[in-house]
Amino acid sequence: MGFLHAEYSQYGSSEITYIFASPIHRRVAYRRLIPGPPPGTASDTITLQQACLNAIERFSPSVLHRRSTSSNISCKSSPNWGIPEAVFQDEIYCYLNYELHNLPILSEYAETKDGRIDFFVFGKKWGIEILQSGDNGRLEEHANRFQSGGKYHKWGILEDYIILNFCSKSSLDALKIKGEGNSYFGAKYHLT
Secondary structure, three states: OOOEEEEEOOOOOOOEEEEEOOHHHHHHHHHHHOOOOOOOOHHHOOOHHHHHHHHHHOOOOOOOOOOOHHHHOOOOOOOOOOOOHHHHHHHHHHHHHHHOOOOOEEEEEOOOOOOOEEEEEOOOOEEEEEEEOOOHHHHHHHHHHHOOOOOOHHHOOOOEEEEEEEOOHHHHHHOOOOOOOOHHHHHEEEEO
């Protein structure tokens, strides 16, 4: 049983029409032959912010359970919140793929030797940085990479970006978030 069936258009005609065996066969063939989402899907109009928020809504609670501090010795996570940054990166990658209908998402992407962005959504020209319990210094450092003269801005390939800071409520209370007057804070989200 194949993907396509061949039939003559009319009896006695030499013109052949090819028909998919089922809608599922059509979808599988489309995915294999043409990468990315089918034209007209929601990923054509979705914003970076909405795609990330939709992906976060799908996070698996069992993956985000608190870990003991002894299992996190090698990671940069806050000692009062035992979830490594890599867990959030894995979840974002998995569910952004679902949300964007398998558009190419490159992890640890670097255009030059000067820095790597956590994720680059190739078809949309989006940059995504993930932080776990980022303090004011780390947040500002990451935001500056996207600003004029910053490491990522110099690449000239980003049309939009977002910085997602996953932290506990107690860590969020300690942050001094600058007002809307600073343009780079329009693309920063603190998620507890």
